[in-house]
Amino acid sequence: MAGQRQGGVGELSPPLLVKIVMAGESCVGKTSIVRRYTEPSGAPTSSYLATIGIDFKVKAVTFHDTRVKLQIWDTAGQERFHTLSTSYFRGAQGFVLVYDITNLDSFHSITSWMRDIHEKAGDEVDVILLGNKCDKESERVVPKQKGEKLAWEHGIPFFETSAKDNVNIEEAFSVLTKYILEKNSCLLYDLNVVDLNESKKRTCCAF
Ligand SMILES: Nc1nc2c(ncn2[C@@H]2O[C@H](COP(=O)(O)OP(=O)(O)OP(=O)(O)O)[C@@H](O)[C@H]2O)c(=O)[nH]1
Numbered sequence: 591m592a593g594q595r596q597g598g599v600g601e602l603s604p605p606l607l608v609k610i611v612m613a614g615e616s617c618v619g620k621t622s623i624v625r626r627y628t629e630p631s632g633a634p635t636s637s638y639l640a641t642i643g644i645d646f647k648v649k650a651v652t653f654h655d656t657r658v659k660l661q662i663w664d665t666a667g668q669e670r671f672h673t674l675s676t677s678y679f680r681g682a683q684g685f686v687l688v689y690d691i692t693n694l695d696s697f698h699s700i701t702s703w704m705r706d707i708h709e710k711a712g713d714e715v716d717v718i719l720l721g722n723k724c725d726k727e728s729e730r731v732v733p734k735q736k737g738e739k740l741a742w743e744h745g746i747p748f749f750e751t752s753a754k755d756n757v758n759i760e761e762a763f764s765v766l767t768k769y770i771l772e773k774n775s776c777l778l779y780d781l782n783v784v785d786l787n788e789s790k791k792r793t794c795c796a797f
Pocket of ligand 1: 615616617618619620621622623639640641642665666667668722723724725726751752753754755
């Protein structure tokens, strides 16, 4: 059980570090989703500002008494940043793969993004698929069933989300975190600057 393992709140152990990477085409809403999840008043602004290169945010969560520090890397979806963006895939434990329900190309590109993820981060990483902008129902071109089918084919969870209306954002990250922690993979404790030698040690989760 997560509550009985080291890393529990009561023991004041350092949090586990989990690296999550946002992936998907430009303008699908990756930055807006990260902002909505990590900032208290994280509603997206109506003006679009493309991510240049890479950005990251940190969010501390407690999961079944285990403290977790989510390091969320927000990559740029523009083609010219593709090599840079995918270079950050290595070492990630989880991916939030996003398309826009009003943009068919962004949906069709998901298979290629999945290939990139497995090529760079291995087959064991956890991925969730998000069909974002579900508040724009009148402009929808990707039926929900198509998203569900694609996710089913890849064996990954699926949510339709709205960063604008805050629909399913918390739920999506919560499911991804749960999957990562349950996988019993080796995660690092975030010892920060307390003891640099200790922080290099790998510690296996014992769920
Ligand atoms: N209606 C609606 N608009 C959204 C939603 N999420 C994002 N947007 C808008 O979509 C545009 C692009 O959002 P971003 O979050 O910058 O997209 P991105 O995927 O990070 O784009 P890149 O940085 O180019 O990769 C912005 O104008 C947002 O306000 C949503 O859920 N609903």
